[in-house]
Amino acid sequence: MRMELNPATRTSYTAADGLSLAVDLRHASGRPTLLFAHGFGQTRGAWNTAAATMAAQGCRCVTFDSRGHGESDRMPGGEYHMQQFVDDLIGLARAQPEPPILVGASMGGLLGLVVAGEIRPAPFRALVLIDITPRWETSGVERILAFMQAHPDGFASYAEAAEQIAAYLPQRRERKSEQQLRPLLREGADGRLRWHWDPALLAGELIGESERYQPRLLAAAAKVEVPVLLLSGERSDVVSHRTVDEFMTLVPHARHAEVPGATHMLAGDANDAFTAQIAGFIASLESVDADEAIEQPATRC
Incomplete structure (x- = not known):
């Protein structure tokens, strides 16, 4: 580390x-x-x-x-x-x-x-x-918002979230690790991982x-x-x-x-x-x- x-x-x-x-x-x-x-x-x-x-x-x-x-x-x-x-x-x-x-x-x-x-x-x-x-x-702002709105039900795992980020930011060489993603996601009562921001x-x-x-x-x-x-x-x-x-x-x-x-x-x-x-x-x-x-x-x- x-x-x-x-x-x-x-x-x-x-x-x-x-x-x-x-x-x-x-x-x-x-x-x-x-x-x-x-x-x-x-x-x-x-x-x-x-x-x-x-x-x-x-x-x-x-x-x-x-x-x-x-x-x-x-x-x-x-x-x-x-x-x-x-x-x-x-x-x-x-x-x-x-x-x-x-x-x-x-x-x-x-x-x-x-x-x-x-x-x-x-x-x-x-x-x-x-x-x-x-x-x-x-158009650029709309692309950002489309990514933010794309997964209202969250992700089943950190690996799934990392895959979506990699697709959104293909210029990044390294895929985010679970440790890097933990501050960015919250686990809900249903066990799904959702982004850290308030959906409102x-x-x-x-x-x-x-x-x-x-x-x-x-x-x-x-x-x-x-x-x-x-x-x-x-x-x-x-x-x-x-x-x-x-x-x-x-x-x-x-x-x-x-x-x-x-x-x-x-x-x-x-x-x-x-x-x-x-x-x-x-x-x-x-x-x-x-x-x-x-x-x-x-x-x-």
Whole structure:
């Protein structure tokens, strides 16, 4: 078994409405702070390799399960709305010892854009967006949702689940083991294994009417003032040259890098290239901070 060099400390965060969110912390005394926000249908486990790598480079890394996902609480009655997730992210950011750099994949990135564009002062030091733009390619999102909706009755075994994931992500060389799948599946009273997310997430307006959020997302993007890095996958079917060009017009100070061979599941497809881009972005931020400190006039005691 491969040992993680920077194991996580399990903790939690209580949201404004009382729900408890599962949180992992690596390198509690490190800096800068990186707050990782996963995509729809994922868990904080999606960031394990990236968070451990960045913690080894000196960063304080915080990962969490969004409400209705993984080990976080589910909404009583199954009523999920975008603002709940926005408020959770604001609260988590403000709970950190310093404004964090938000690393957001897909849904996590969209939430980060809303927060950075609408809240003043922004609770983030900077944004790293992982294969997401305020306007997306509908066909790619529909493919993701089709996979999430395909097995409402679950799986008879971990091997069956691994086979379905392998078919959905053929670019991945290694099939997931039972140990890797355990955090992603829950065993029901009938003995069947079902995905970790609340089925109500797929039934409500959060997904069914997601495109109605685009005007808000586009308006928020145009107001983002913090440094931004957009990473897209060369083979992504969610982000395209068209959506990237629009985003760069809205956020002209942003940087964009395309990761060769990667799909929408960029962090898992090309993890070394992904973390190298983040490390380079952080180094550039620190360089700017150092230059600004040098330019400040000396104070006299």
